[in-house]
Amino acid sequence: MSDETNGTNEAENEQRGGSPIIVNVQYVKDQSFENPNAPQSLLAGNGAPKIDLQVDVQGRPLGDNVAEVQLSFRAEATQGDRTAFIAELVYCGVFTMAPLPADQQRALLLIEGPRLLFPFARQILADMTQQGGFPPLMLQPIDFVDLYRRQLMSAQGDDMAEPQGTA
Template identity: 60%
Template structure:
């Protein structure tokens, strides 16, 4: 239905998102290239890369939270470490209008999902600047990571 000015009144009005990123920053960062130049010589086999991810959060104000995406990437050629990257990339986020039971999932799923592309770029740049092809980390299912972290653990007697 349109009013006299031709505006469409059937469209829902956009609502504000419950999460606002106030700041993003590198909290801690390390790149090690312990066996260079040997690992960079021509003819070296491709390194085996492992990637570890963790997410944590803390409340720093009434509706203000810090979300930290921690990533550790290690590349090995045989027993030798080619490179090691450790990054803690954080965001200062405001959450409003959420029920208490939704705050933790939003922080630990949506928070890192928003931070991930920036952390990925930092790691890709660091590995490239270290003499290797840029490490392009595949997208991460933070929803699945959250479910695994919060799943009840069974104990056996």
């Protein structure tokens, strides 16, 4: 028997019974590597750099059940008081999601979207730092559920922090 179905494509089949999220495309939106103190920062004896990593996840709708997820990284490495390197990456994907209530769709997008994009972004950052003359930056897995919860709590805290009228 054939796998073909009456004119439906794979994405439609997955949405009906399978995956609630489909990757349509993924891409580098912005990438930057700075090595401001080279070649001194690359010489032996400087020790392993201390790395400060910032991660941000954003999502925006593009149409009905279609949205872009933007996964942003900024890694700043220092050796003593000098900058060894600054690596920045904005890696994105466009996703189609199953029809769900808006809050569930947002959670799905901002948890599963970055989870699917992360391995590719991690490899790009590792390659970028290695090509800059440093050991590859190997990021540990990120708990995107926790990151999403913290974003929600921060947004709720901002709502609560608005000035209240006095009686």
